[in-house]
Amino acid sequence: MEWLVQEVLNFQYYLKAARANEEVEKHSKYLAVLALLGHEQLCYWPSTVAAGLVILASLAAHQDASCDRVMETHIRTKEDDLPGCIKV
Numbered sequence: 082m083e084w085l086v087q088e089v090l091n092f093q094y095y096l097k098a099a100r101a102n103e104e105v106e107k108h109s110k111y112l113a114v115l116a117l118l119g120h121e122q123l124c125y126w127p128s129t130v131a132a133g134l135v136i137l138a139s140l141a142a143h144q145d146a147s148c149d150r151v152m153e154t155h156i157r158t159k160e161d162d163l164p165g166c167i168k169v
Contacts, residue, residue, distance in 0.1 A: 092131030098154040099135050099147035108138035121169040125162060128155065133166040 092113070096106055112134045116122050122130045132155040139147035155163060 092135060095132050095135040095151050099139055099151045101147060105138045105142050105144060108141055109134045112137055125166045129163055129166045132163060136167060
């Protein structure tokens with residue numbers, strides 16, 4: 082569990098990919114704290130959770146182009162679990 086916390090809270094890679102401003106970064110960190118309170122995200126890779134958080138924060142800030150950049154950066158396989166993680 083400690084590994085998950087460290088990986089999710091250290092998601093500068095996706096913030097950089099999104100070219101996130103201070104508002105998106107702040108919202109992402111807030112969402113990370115909320116996400117770690119539950120058990121639902123434990124079935125996803127920490128990088129998937131981090132990417133999902135940055136995407137949600139970007140959407141909240143109306144920065145849709147940032148979402149596309151994060152998705153392009155994150156995609157590893159055809160059957161990526163990012164959409165499922167975002168829904169949780």
